[in-house]
Amino acid sequence: MTQQLDDHWFTEVFDSHGSAFSLKISEKLLDVQSPYQHLEVYATQTYGNLMVLDGCVMLTDRDNFLYHEMMSHPALFTHADPRRVVIIGGGDCGTLREVLKHPGVEKVTQIDIDEEVTKASERFFPALTSSNDDPRAELLFEDGVKWIDTAPAESVDIIIIDSTDPVGPAEGLFKVDFLAKCHRLLRSGGVMVQQSESPLYHSTTIIRELRADMRKAGFDSVATLPFPQPVYPSGWWSATLAGKGMDVNVFREDAAARADLALDYYSVELHRGALVLPPFMRHQLAD
Ligand code: SAM
Numbered sequence: 001m002t003q004q005l006d007d008h009w010f011t012e013v014f015d016s017h018g019s020a021f022s023l024k025i026s027e028k029l030l031d032v033q034s035p036y037q038h039l040e041v042y043a044t045q046t047y048g049n050l051m052v053l054d055g056c057v058m059l060t061d062r063d064n065f066l067y068h069e070m071m072s073h074p075a076l077f078t079h080a081d082p083r084r085v086v087i088i089g090g091g092d093c094g095t096l097r098e099v100l101k102h103p104g105v106e107k108v109t110q111i112d113i114d115e116e117v118t119k120a121s122e123r124f125f126p127a128l129t130s131s132n133d134d135p136r137a138e139l140l141f142e143d144g145v146k147w148i149d150t151a152p153a154e155s156v157d158i159i160i161i162d163s164t165d166p167v168g169p170a171e172g173l174f175k176v177d178f179l180a181k182c183h184r185l186l187r188s189g190g191v192m193v194q195q196s197e198s199p200l201y202h203s204t205t206i207i208r209e210l211r212a213d214m215r216k217a218g219f220d221s222v223a224t225l226p227f228p229q230p231v232y233p234s235g236w237w238s239a240t241l242a243g244k245g246m247d248v249n250v251f252r253e254d255a256a257a258r259a260d261l262a263l264d265y266y267s268v269e270l271h272r273g274a275l276v277l278p279p280f281m282r283h284q285l286a287d
Pocket of ligand 1: 057091117
């Protein structure tokens with residue numbers, strides 16, 4: 001992915017897919033080189049603020065709810081009784097905010113490698129960090145690949161991998177040995193969910209390999225849930241769930257229907273629909 005700028009447009013070019021995505025910008029608000037990545041924030045004309053890491057669009061004010069709700073609520077309504085949640089990555093804190101909407105959750109530990117992302121989010125996306133002072137939230141800034149080595153086995157109900165693409169610092173978060181460590185960290189009945197890129201561009205590569213690796217890592221079931229995400233490559237994204245001793249293709253429909261969590265995308269009907277893969281994905285992801 002490369003980035004192009006002129007006076008009015010930010011463009012992310014997806015060279016290997018022969019496509020690009022542009023937003024009209026009014027101002028550059030931040031430009032920081034952290035020890036891990038190049039972080040930029042822009043004000044756009046119609047999508048609110050835009051965060052970019054290493055030239056890749058991370059989120060905008062206007063459409064981040066799609067991603068953050070689908071990275072959290074399907075997993076939380078799939079687990080029978082989620083109390084202890086770990087988020088690896090997620091430094092903008094949008095996923096953390098969604099998880100904390102669940103009253104039964106007792107503790108959420110978020111491990112992002114880069115504190116600059118959270119500082120930028122606090123400054124330029126304050127709605128996303130509005131739950132950071134919830135006493136159930138713990139924010140750590142370290143490499144999730146290292147953190148998981150010393151985390152106690154069978155101590156967590158849900159693990160959410162809200163990472164950048166599988167290159168650079170996030171590469172290790174997609175490897176089978178890391179997935180096996182997630183499996184070890186989960187209690188029986190546990191669920192992990194990983195952002196798994198574009199159904200259109202990555203069903204025969206990243207998503208297929210991730211699903212196979214989740215099984216190799218010991219998970220008993222997998223489910224890939226597609227959802228729209230206009231600012232990501234192809235405009236379409238996915239979350240892949242994996243279950244330890246449980247089936248992630250069924251969820252607590254009654255609880256999801258009864259919950260009153262002030263959501264803008266997720267609903268019980270939407271969750272049901274997201275579990276139905278279009279034929280091309282069924283074919284490309286078949287074992
Ligand atoms: N929604 C975004 C997407 O799909 O592109 C991801 C958003 S979130 C900002 C991604 C976060 O993953 C970043 O804050 C980055 O610092 C973090 N990250 C990348 N590699 C990591 C690692 N090894 N351990 C912990 N966090 C990591």
